[in-house]
Amino acid sequence: MSLERTLTVRVERISRQTPEILAFELAHPWGRPLPSYEAGAHIDVHMPGGFSRQYSLARAPSAASAGSYVIGVKRELSSRGGSASMHERVREGDLLPISAPRNTFPLREEATHHLLLAGGIGMTPLLAMAQALAARGAAFTLCVFARSEEHLAFADALHAPALAPHLRLHLDQGDASQRIDLRSLLAERASGTHLYVCGPGGFMQAVRDAAAHWPEDALHAEYFAAPTDANTTTGLPFTLKLSRRGITVPVAADQTAVDALHEVGIDIPVSCQQGLCGTCVVEGDGEGAEHRDFCLTGSERRHKVALCCSRAKGQELELQL
Template identity: 45%
Template sequence: MSLDMTDTMTLTVTERIDDRGGIARIRLTGDDLPSVTAGAHLDIYLPDVDLWRQYSLCSDPAETGFYEIGVLKDPASRGGSVEVHRVAQPGATLKVEGPRNHFPLDESATKTVLLGGGIGITPMIAMAKRLHALGKDFVLHYCTRSQSVTAFHDALKAAPFSDRVVFHHDDEAAEQKLDLTRDLPAPAPDTHLYVCGPQGFMDWVIDTAEAAGHATGNVHREYFSADVDLTGDSFEVEARASGVTLTIGPEDTIAKKLAEHGIKIDVKCEEGVCGTCVTDVLSGDIDHRDQFLTDEEREDGDQMCVCCSRGRGKLVLDI
């Protein structure tokens, strides 16, 4: 389940802390901020590079006066994070959509385990704050290469739930590193796991948890980015409502090809992680390449992320 708002806002950067590990902690304020739930994110538009990028909120969901995000400056990215670091100075204004929540917290769980790798800690902090406020049983595992690059370290040490936070650093003794056989609880219907971070870290946690018997529906995940192969064999797409049939070439994406013919679908992440471009499919064999849809949604075969997924044969879209 996802919880979305569709507000478009202009927010002002009122505070910026350049924390360890190249992570900027950015506080945004505006009038009548929509309420948020733990796990929510904002879509931020960067006009100079014409990109939308998504950033999870790490501020307390109970906070009504501001939003806070953490942004890793990653030179290997496609330019979004570098641009945020450049423009998000105190006093700057940013066009923002949301908040949206595709990573909601199940507040009915008896036990919750939060696992954040690197910048993937940001939604986990908001979840920890909410779980603490609810008096729930939880633990937060935070994995980084070393303490010297561990953003939010001091804030988490000072948090009222600091006794629930376990730090794991790659450059420390083996017993300090995350050990999933030791650190994951036994599977149970009311035990839920949440993971966010680099794709390799997430795949390791998810595969290990599910192999240990945790139900897929109890292992929640949010990808910030994904290594996605956009190429493949040519196939046809019929946009039935628009009366257009197109050939999608080996280097094309459905969204880009449709846009060339005047059929615009909103696309933001271009990696199949944000869900903005999900489109209804009337018929056809979908080659899913995204990290957004659940296994159950893929099996239904009636929707796809057109920024990255492809078809085998002909697809008929409800657009």
């Protein structure tokens, strides 16, 4: 396996958003434009201590923001690595290696209405999406779930005139009449509505349960971490059939497809290795795959496979490699 190429950015500004969340503005060290991106995209940040994490870009791309990226980092209580490293060791002026932006959570052009559901720090990609939708005059609703105003990150951006008419705010400790009941919100789907969700695991599951009757292609989710019960590494042995090379490669029970390919000299770029980021996705017989990723949509799964985690349904899986 091989890690993706990185670029170096300077930490321009660090601002406290909530007691647990810091925003980092990252810019090119010599003031050059950074690679372009679309709302919903994320970057890998390689941080002090050898940790690497994915963070969504929390601002819609625009000419005014071409020189920098903004990410939000929540300090997880259990963290001894990634988020703690960002909070404790990274200072303004530091240089950080990052990946180019990658988007596995794009807005759907075919949607006639976009329903964005954000739980806590999961707001970051959805804020960028809401700003992009507002800029193009699209129909959307942004529902943000937070504990209280004090725990609401990027509050200025949320309350900006362009977003305010589209914003519904659910505060656990706020006015009971303003709270959002997911089951009634999602009970009926207006034709053409697409639902996007990002947040902690419990929130994601609650949304998925409430939207269980929605068509799979109208549901889009961005996960921060694989669910704790997810198995992304082992399973039954199978064979990869590489149609372009005309060879087969065995994958052992305790091996991933990426590892098996690496053993025969075929390097597939990886990043998260948990099925989250989309770096290792290749074209192949998606219908023959046991998909274990959290980044491909239902329609993408027909012809794509995330090789860091997914396996064959049967004894063989054909890939366009």
